[in-house]
Amino acid sequence: xxxxxxxxxxxxxxxxxxxxxxxxxxxxxxxxxxxxxxxxxxxxxxxxxxxxxxxxxxxxxxxxxxxxxxxxxxxxxxxxxxxxxxxxxxxxxxxxxxxxxxxxxxxxxxxxxxxxxxxxxxxxxxxxxxxxxxxxxxxxxxxxxxxxxxxxxxxxxxxxxxxxxxxxxxxxxxxxxxxxxxxxxxxxxxxxxxxxxxxxxxxxxxxxxxxxxxxxxxxxxxxxxxxxxxxxxxxxxxxxxxxxxxxxxxxxxxxxxxxxxx
Numbered sequence: 001x002x003x004x005x006x007x008x009x010x011x012x013x014x015x016x017x018x019x020x021x022x023x024x025x026x027x028x029x030x031x032x033x034x035x036x037x038x039x040x041x042x043x044x045x046x047x048x049x050x051x052x053x054x055x056x057x058x059x060x061x062x063x064x065x066x067x068x069x070x071x072x073x074x075x076x077x078x079x080x081x082x083x084x085x086x087x088x089x090x091x092x093x094x095x096x097x098x099x100x101x102x103x104x105x106x107x108x109x110x111x112x113x114x115x116x117x118x119x120x121x122x123x124x125x126x127x128x129x130x131x132x133x134x135x136x137x138x139x140x141x142x143x144x145x146x147x148x149x150x151x152x153x154x155x156x157x158x159x160x161x162x163x164x165x166x167x168x169x170x171x172x173x174x175x176x177x178x179x180x181x182x183x184x185x186x187x188x189x190x191x192x193x194x195x196x197x198x199x200x201x202x203x204x205x206x207x208x209x210x211x212x213x214x215x216x217x218x219x220x221x222x223x224x225x226x227x228x229x230x231x232x233x234x235x236x237x238x239x240x241x242x243x244x245x246x247x248x249x250x251x252x253x254x255x256x257x258x259x260x261x262x
Contacts, residue, residue: 001042005032007057008039013050013202013261014195015043015100022058027066028113030080033087040091044098050261051202052095053194054121055105056114064112064135065144085144088113092120092146096217099210101201105194106172106181111135115180116145119154122213123197124181126172127190132180133169153220154179205243206261211235 001008007018017039019026028036043049056062065084073080095102104117104124112135118124134151136143143164152160155178162168172184185193201209211234219227238244242262250257 003035003039005029005035006039008042010046010049012199013048014198015039015049015052016195017043017052017054018057019055019062020057021066022056022060024066024068025060025063025109026056026058026114027063027069028084028088029066029069030084030087032066033084033091037087037091037094040094040098043100043102044094047099047206047261050100050204050206051198052100052102053105053198054102054117055107055191055194058108060108060114061104061106061110061130062112062114062117063109064114064116065141067139088145092117096120096146096213099206099213101198101209101213103194103198103201104181105190106130106132107187107190109133112143113145113147116143116147116150118180119150120146123201125183125185125190125194125197126175126181127187128172128184129187130172130175130184131169132172132175133167134164135167137165138167151180203259205238205241205247205257205259207241207243208238208247211238 006020009016019032021027021032043052070077070080101122104121106118106124106126108127108129109131110118111133115132115134134143134147151163159178172181175181176184215230215234218230222230243259246259247257
């Protein structure tokens, strides 16, 4: 499948999505946001896709919004920003709510919406050279890309506020210490390690992974009794799936389960 601003390929259940505007630091203009939404829709609707690997082309992961593109809109800057943000947010909702896990391979600086994307993924690995910064208020702007939702839940409200107000740059090691990424690996090993993780997830019980994602999202605002009811519903629903039956049978037979995502 061919896109102008990103590359997208699916092989053996793994979708590999690479932001591909290296001359613009993989920043989001409206066209990239639209293609990002299109690929998110494919990933959410195609049950053959069982994991997604997200990275950036070149030396950057993603520099956030394309401020040069926004500035070129002159009197239409608010409208341009609104449409771009709304389109990006529609894509994020699909990625967050789909069954397949999404893994970020942070190959370089992740700023603004780039850091927001890392926070919305299910797991993230970072190259040792990667850096992270919220960046928005440095340009007199407010955060988008789901960062005000996910970052406080990862690092706590006070630390999230500090990062958003000061735009302090985090090294990969600092991002790991704060829980923003799961692991830091040598630059040359990043893609191999990230793909290995994504492929491991792609061979797992995709519907159960989706249940985990939905339960964790609902837990943020649910009352305990409601969350317990949701857990009961989810685990019962999984017993009706092929993977749920396979998992129970494999445990009984003392063998490794073979999941199909069904």
